[in-house]
Amino acid sequence: SPKDKGATVALQREDSPGNEEWHRIGNLGTVNEGGTYSITHIFGLPGTADIRVVVHPPRGMNAPGASTPVSYVISQPQNPLLTIQGSADPLSYGQTVSLSGVVSGAADKTPVTLLAHNSGGGHFAPVATGQTSGDGYAFTQTPLQNTLYEVVSAGHTSSTLVEGVKYGITATGSAPTAQAGQPLTFSGTVTGAPAGHVVYLERKGSGGIGLHVVDIGTVVGTGIVTSYSITHAFYGAGEGEVRVKVPGDPGHLGKASELIKIAITPSPASALRPEGVIAI
Numbered sequence: 605s606p607k608d609k610g611a612t613v614a615l616q617r618e619d620s621p622g623n624e625e626w627h628r629i630g631n632l633g634t635v636n637e638g639g640t641y642s643i644t645h646i647f648g649l650p651g652t653a654d655i656r657v658v659v660h661p662p663r664g665m666n667a668p669g670a671s672t673p674v675s676y677v678i679s680q681p682q683n684p685l686l687t688i689q690g691s692a693d694p695l696s697y698g699q700t701v702s703l704s705g706v707v708s709g710a711a712d713k714t715p716v717t718l719l720a721h722n723s724g725g726g727h728f729a730p731v732a733t734g735q736t737s738g739d740g741y742a743f744t745q746t747p748l749q750n751t752l753y754e755v756v757s758a759g760h761t762s763s764t765l766v767e768g769v770k771y772g773i774t775a776t777g778s779a780p781t782a783q784a785g786q787p788l789t790f791s792g793t794v795t796g797a798p799a800g801h802v803v804y805l806e807r808k809g810s811g812g813i814g815l816h817v818v819d820i821g822t823v824v825g826t827g828i829v830t831s832y833s834i835t836h837a838f839y840g841a842g843e844g845e846v847r848v849k850v851p852g853d854p855g856h857l858g859k860a861s862e863l864i865k866i867a868i869t870p871s872p873a874s875a876l877r878p879e880g881v882i883a884i
Contacts, residue, residue, distance in 0.1 A: 606639035611661045613641045618654040618673065626656065626814070635659065647678040652694070652750070652768050652857055658813060670813045675770065675857050680763040684708065687762060688755050694768030694857055697748065697796035698828070701767060704742040707757045716741040716757040722749050722855065748796065749855040768857045771796045773803070775848040775861035784839050784871045791833040792861065794850050797823050798830070801850065805834045808845040808863070815847065823850075841870045 613633035616626040630645035647653070656673040677693045687705035695701055707714055714736040719728040732743050741755070749769050755762040772795030782788050790805055797803075801823040806815035821834035834848065845863040852858035 606637060608635045608639065608659060608661050609637050611635040611659050613643065614658050614660065615643045615645055616656050616658055616670075618656075626658075650678050650680050650764065650766055652677050652766070652852075654858075668813055673860075675768060677766045677768040679765050683760065683763050686755060686757055686760040688753065688765045690753075690765060690767055693766075694770050695747065696770055697772050697856075698746065699769075700744055700746045702742055702744055703753055703755075703765070704740065705755060705762060706740050707736055707760070708739065710736050710739045710758050712736060712738055714739075714758055716755060718743045718745075719754045719756060720745075720747075720751050722751055728752070728754055750857070769796070769855075770857040770859045771850045771852070773848060773850045773859050773861050775864060777846075777864050777866065780865065781867040781869060782838065783869050784841050785837050786871075787835045787837045788866065789833060789835045790846070790848055790864070791831065792848060794823050794830050794832060795828060796856060797850055799823055799825060801853075803832045803834070804849045804851065805836055806847050806849055806860070815849075818846070838866070838868045841868050843867045 611634070613635060614628045615630050617629045619625045619627060630643060633641040633643040635641050653676045654673045655676055657671045658668055660668045675694050685708045688703060689705060691702040692699065703718065707716065716734050716736060717730050718732040720731045721728050734741055734743060747767055747769055751767050753765045753767060774792040775790055776792055778789040794801070794803065803821045803823060804817045805819040805821065807818045808815050819834050819836040821832045823830045823832050825831050844866050846866060847861045847863050849860040850858055
């Protein structure tokens with residue numbers, strides 16, 4: 605907000621997928637008179653990263669606020685003789701990506717080979733062949749897990765392109781309100797995660813920054829689209845926001861549902877149990 609002119613803005617990276625522990629990276633930014641900010645950061649190593657921005661207003665004003673985290677995949681610098689880039693990154697589970705680039709100085713119809721291996725290990729192996737159109741090429745792929753790609757052509761090898769693949773998740777609550785101690789059920793579907801994979805019910809902290817795990821469930825079912833159900837009772841009266849998150853693993857990036865607003869009302873006096881009397 606423009607009202608937060610002069611506030612400090614910090615870029616943060618999650619320490620590891622799904623643990624909601626964040627640390628600052630790079631330089632700090634400042635909110636200008638238009639309510640905007642800009643932070644430039646150079647990542648040194650390829651791989652996946654969950655990023656958010658936290659704004660710290662001047663002391664005595666509003667509490668700090670955090671943006672919704674976003675996932676990035678950092679690839680290696682390009683080989684100018686043979687480039688490779690993806691049309692989207694990261695991908696949702698089942699999403700198709702176009703991999704394209706330029707073979708410097710290549711004649712039309714020069715052979716091009718696409719190689720890949722998953723991020724869990726192994727060696728690069730050919731997955732598709734084609735030819736240039738002019739000096740450009742393009743392949744279409746639908747990776748179902750985090751995958752590394754390279755292209756070989758005209759005696760050159762491209763840099764490694766990392767394509768991250770996110771699980772999918774939906775979530776709904778059984779009711780928007782409940783009395784303290786009364787269970788609420790949160791259920792939905794997960795795309796790409798196998799049976800037994802953990803899912804977290806998370807609640808936003810009172811300070812508005814970050815979420816913490818309040819309950820745990822597991823995925824059940826077979827096939828690409830599975831399901832889960834988590835029943836949890838909240839005891840503190842008041843309004844809040846929760847979400848369900850399927851954490852990432854070596855093969856996939858994690859994904860969280862949209863926030864769900866809940867309101868917990870105090871329990872009536874009739875629901876309170878009287879203290880026991882001990883005879884001496």
